[in-house]
Amino acid sequence: MHRFANPARFLRLGAAIMPWxxxxxxxxLAAGLYFALFASPxxxxxxxxxRIMYVHxxxxxxxxxxxxxxxxxxxxxxxWKHPLADLAAKAMAPVGAAFTxxxxxxxxxxxxxxxxxxxxxxxxxxxxxxxxxxxxxxxALNNAFDDPTRGARAAAVLAIVGVVxxxxxxxxxxxxxxxxxxxxITRLAAPAIDPAxxxxxxxxxxxxxxxxxxxLLLRIRTEILARxxxxxxxxxxxxxxxxxxxxxxx
Amino acid sequence: MTRKRxxxxxxxxxxxxxxTATALALAAFRDNLVFFYSPSDLARLAVAGDRAVRIxxxxxxxxxxxxxxxxxxxxxxxxxxxxxxxxxxxxxPDLFREGQGIVAxxxxxxxxVFRASEVLAKHDENYMPPEVAxxxxxxxxxxxxxxxxx
Numbered sequence: 001m002h003r004f005a006n007p008a009r010f011l012r013l014g015a016a017i018m019p020w021x022x023x024x025x026x027x028x029l030a031a032g033l034y035f036a037l038f039a040s041p042x043x044x045x046x047x048x049x050x051r052i053m054y055v056h057x058x059x060x061x062x063x064x065x066x067x068x069x070x071x072x073x074x075x076x077x078x079x080w081k082h083p084l085a086d087l088a089a090k091a092m093a094p095v096g097a098a099f100t101x102x103x104x105x106x107x108x109x110x111x112x113x114x115x116x117x118x119x120x121x122x123x124x125x126x127x128x129x130x131x132x133x134x135x136x137x138x139x140a141l142n143n144a145f146d147d148p149t150r151g152a153r154a155a156a157v158l159a160i161v162g163v164v165x166x167x168x169x170x171x172x173x174x175x176x177x178x179x180x181x182x183x184x185i186t187r188l189a190a191p192a193i194d195p196a197x198x199x200x201x202x203x204x205x206x207x208x209x210x211x212x213x214x215x216l217l218l219r220i221r222t223e224i225l226a227r228x229x230x231x232x233x234x235x236x237x238x239x240x241x242x243x244x245x246x247x248x249x250x
Numbered sequence: 251m252t253r254k255r256x257x258x259x260x261x262x263x264x265x266x267x268x269x270t271a272t273a274l275a276l277a278a279f280r281d282n283l284v285f286f287y288s289p290s291d292l293a294r295l296a297v298a299g300d301r302a303v304r305i306x307x308x309x310x311x312x313x314x315x316x317x318x319x320x321x322x323x324x325x326x327x328x329x330x331x332x333x334x335x336x337x338x339x340x341x342x343p344d345l346f347r348e349g350q351g352i353v354a355x356x357x358x359x360x361x362x363v364f365r366a367s368e369v370l371a372k373h374d375e376n377y378m379p380p381e382v383a384x385x386x387x388x389x390x391x392x393x394x395x396x397x398x399x400x
Contacts, residue, residue, distance in 0.1 A: 041379030041380070041381075042379065042380070043377055043378065043379070043380075044378055044379060044380040044382070044383035044384075045345060045373070045383075046345075046373070046377075050377060053377070075261055078257065078261060079254055079257045079258045079261060080254060113343075113344060114343065114344070114345060114371060114373055115343060115345075115370045115371055115372070115373065116341075116342070116343030116344075116368075116369070116370045116371055117368075117370055120285065120370070121285075122285035123283055123284075123285065160261070160264075160265070161268065163265070164268055164269060164272045168272075168276070175276075175283075176280075176283050176284045176285065177284040177285050177286050177287075177288070177306060178284075178285050179285055179286075179353055179370060179372055181372070181373050181374055181375045182375050183375065184375040184376070184377060192375050192376045192377065193376070193377040193378070194377060194378040194379055194382055196379065197377050197378070197379075
């Protein structure tokens with residue numbers, strides 16, 4: 001892992017991965033949307049509204065997956081002080097926030113015809129809203145300090161504290177009575193979802209994951225280049241040796 | 251012990267403490283974190299009549315009564331152990347039907363009838379095309395699981 005903490009090596013690796021992940025994202029999302037919107041049956045209870053699920057459920061998975069990655073990256077940043085880990089965390093948070101927002105909006109659109117309400121304060125919905133605010137807090141903290149290293153450290157602590165919310169979201173539907181239904185796809189039992197409906201769901205999930213990989217690599221690259229540029233400008237302006245700030249040294 | 255190792259242990263200890271604190275807090279608030287009570291919970295907790303509560307369960311088969319010329323609807327909600335009569339006047343969600351899980355918000359009257367101000371449908375975690383559902387019902391493998399309270 002320490003090998004990839006070198007920004008130059010990371011940039012080379014990222015450039016090699018990105019065309020593949022982008023290709024997988026485009027193909028999976030195109031096929032997934034085709035199956036989701038046209039080539040899959042309506043549900044016996046929900047009718048055509050079931051198609052909202054093919055965006056909602058993968059978006060919710062991504063929201064949790066990205067937050068877990070964010071917390072892991074923040075732990076690496078705090079313990080081993082890799083400058084790249086801070087950049088990755090900063091690049092990840094807005095993407096996770098976007099997926100969480102997508103999950104909340106599509107869920108609300110589904111809830112109105114199915115449950116009869118846009119929003120209820122049950123344990124699942126509330127804990128996902130808290131997740132959204134955690135993402136926003138992370139973004140805000142990261143930008144709240146003049147010194148980017150201090151901002152990154154504060155945001156990393158927030159990300160790690162917020163990780164207790166992840167199991168709460170996951171198990172909220174099992175621990176408490178909620179309006180939200182429990183998971184249809186679990187590791188231990190056969191999925192409670194028809195194969196014809198599982199196909200678009202999994203394709204969308206693969207597409208979202210590949211999209212996340214591409215956009216993350218792109219965002220980290222942009223961040224590395226921006227810092228390089230800032231360091232160059234600083235050196236030119238000061239006509240002095242480069243500043244010895246850990247986060248700035250690339 | 252290196253500084254990295256010490257930071258790692260501190261982080262682990264911090265997460266352990268945080269996790270324990272959260273688990274204890276959630277366990278303490280257990281009865282308040284539920285979105286609805288089942289008819290059995292309601293009997294056990296003896297909720298006062300002037301408090302708005304939510305109840306949830308299955309709409310009992312054959313219990314739905316509509317009166318002609320009125321939007322008032324009466325039905326019984328069951329958790330298969332206790333049942334509760336509910337009266338409601340308003341718009342019902344599409345998924346409302348006998349055997350379906352629902353959540354109703356309202357007050358328990360002194361006569362033991364629950365006066366609902368809002369009725370929401372609870373959806374189950376099973377997804378299938380209508381033909382598959384019909385085939386399951388024909389072959390007798392159908393299980394009504396929607397909204398069964400734990």
